[in-house]
Amino acid sequence: MKNHYTATAKSLHWVMAVLIIGLLALGFYMQDLPLSPEKLKLYSWHKWAGVTAFLLVLVRLAWRAGHRPPPLPASMPKPLQLAAHGGHLALYGLMLAMPLSGWLMSSAKGFQTVWFGLLPIPDLLAKDKALGDLLQNVHATLAVLFVLILVGHVAAALKHHFIDRDDILTRMLPARPTEN
Amino acid sequence: MKHALSTLALLAALSPLSAGAVEYNQVLPAKSSVAFTYQQMGVAVDGQFRKFSGQLSFDPAKPTAARVSFDVELASVDTGAPEGDAEVAGKPWFNTAAFPVARFVSSGVKALGGNRYEVPGKLTIKGRTQDVIVPATFTAQGASGVFEGAFTLRRADFAIGEGSWAKFDIVANDVRLKFRIAASGK
């Protein structure tokens, strides 16, 4: 059994890691700012980056469908293996649900998303204030959940590396020999 | 001859325009709207004013004698976001505490043929007055008539959005105003 990820899988993983941590930080930061041109600019950037993350996760899922990741170490107890799979499933779910809820929220609030100011993304919902506020709550709640699961994800990777001393972390790092 | 006369009478009855004596002078706020569209980083956002009033006299038979003055209560703005409504009432934008209304006063009416007109006049917002030409169409609908039109104004001409908002990279200078004013006649 091959024990490494493809270079594509690694690239997608790390590009999305940076993008999503940035989106979470920007999202929490910008939403508290008083209204200003700066705030509107950050909102636009957040939406552009969010749509980019959505496209990337679609590419990632398509790649994942054709390339199975290396198996977890046989030494790992079954319940932990289940937890790992469940956690990864939740991460994929959130990678889809975060941008989708953002897109729906923006539609319902009547602020269309124009990707990088150039490509208008169709509004999926008609303007509806109550629905917009509800979706804002959904987006914010999912964001908190995302942070919690990411903390768990990172903690698990570090535990594998420093406590279990297996290659779970290193096999996702770019430095290892790779195969496309 | 008799037949021709009755045809005329029928036409007159059917067409409020030919009545001649109808003068539209009562704005019907519930059937009217004053909306606008602005661009925010390339994204078109719609807003409107909820409160406005006007005095007008318009006789379709003598359009050039028409007069209109129209007031918009700026604090009634709906920018599309509650946060925005509070913001634009403030000093850098409308400064509604000092300048509560925007006023348009016509200086004449030009008939362009058909039901199309041009209404030149003075638009005053935030203590600044500009000459504008407002295009409008008029459609009689039963006992009332509807004026519709749209024109673009530049917010900077009226110092709407000062200070950090004065640049146009985030909120564009052009604001498209769209109105639909229904009036009843006497």
Ligand code: HEM
């Ligand atoms: C992986 C993708 C995304 C992540 C991780 C993310 C994260 C966040 C976070 C953490 C917040 C602050 C939540 C709060 O506490 O209120 C936020 C707010 C927001 N997000 Fe996202 N977001 C993503 C995608 C999107 C997309 C695609 C859009 C729109 C097209 C979007 C639009 C917004 C808007 C408009 C707000 C501000 C809500 C408000 O305060 O009115 N987001 N996002």
